[in-house]
Amino acid sequence: MIFKRTTGEDETIVAMLAAALRRDISFGSLMPDQKLKIEQLRQRYGGSNHSMRETLRLLSAEGLVEATAQRGFRVTSATEDDLRDIIMVRGQIEKAGLELALEYGDVQWEGRVMAAHHALQKAEIAVATTPDDLTALTWDEACKTFAATLIDASGSPRLIDMQAKFFNQSRRFRLALLREGNLDFARRKARQQALLDAVLQRDTVAALQVLTEDIEAELRAEPNTA
Structure with missing residues (x-):
């Protein structure tokens, strides 16, 4: 050879x-x-x-x-029990990561969060307007980047790795809701803005509360109110 x-x-x-x-x-x-x-x-x-x-x-x-x-x-299966467990584990991991990031994150981290939020908002508009495979993939990646950026100043590589693992496990549930029209983009925008505001204000209690609500809402059916 x-x-x-x-x-x-x-x-x-x-x-x-x-x-x-x-x-x-x-x-x-x-x-x-x-x-x-x-x-x-x-x-x-x-x-x-x-x-x-x-x-x-x-x-x-x-x-x-x-x-x-x-x-x-x-x-791997995708049952209601699987979804419930993923929501619970993601919530615990991401809240722990965000709490640490709020403690240790600097101005550069805040800038990365703002940039990730801006990219996510553009992707949300695109996928809500034209929900094809390309916009859905771009949107899903923007969701992943925003979630990862929120905890990337936590100082814990293992926690960051765990967050990525369980986020990947949750992606098909989110994309299924998108295909079924069960995502309320107006509510999502309000939650994401509230989360960004809480992060920039270093309001840990508010940030953790909104993060918990956002993880739950993006993986369970939330009928569009439009």
Whole structure:
């Protein structure tokens, strides 16, 4: 064999495959509890047996995929109990992270929060006006960035990693609500502005309260009042 794939190349391929599967799980192209067969996935996404297996192991560690007793893989379930647990865990992690960030965050952190909020507002307008796959993906990424930025001054890498893991697990619930028209963008805008205001005022009590409400509302049906 003339060319040998390096470890770095393997990691790049796995990262690309993981991003594609993550997206399709979030958007419902890969359904909850669906069996994931290596050969079928390779035909759809590319990669080798090894890279696809490593991808599934990575997504399993993130909680998006489960290994079955028969040594296969399937998409993690998405039941009401799953949703309830994700809301509870996200709330605990993100409140802890935000409380620390409010204590330790500097002016630069405030600037990052403001920038993330501004990008989210633009994405919200776009997806509310034209809810296609592209605007939905951009909007979902803006939601993720805003949530991550709120805690990135916490000083806890492990807490930040946990927040990212459980946020990824919650994405398909949010995108499902978007597809079903069960997001009230006017209420979302008001909550997000209230959260930003509380952060800039360093009002910890108000910030944690609005954050809790926002996590709950973005994952459960909230009929549009328009």
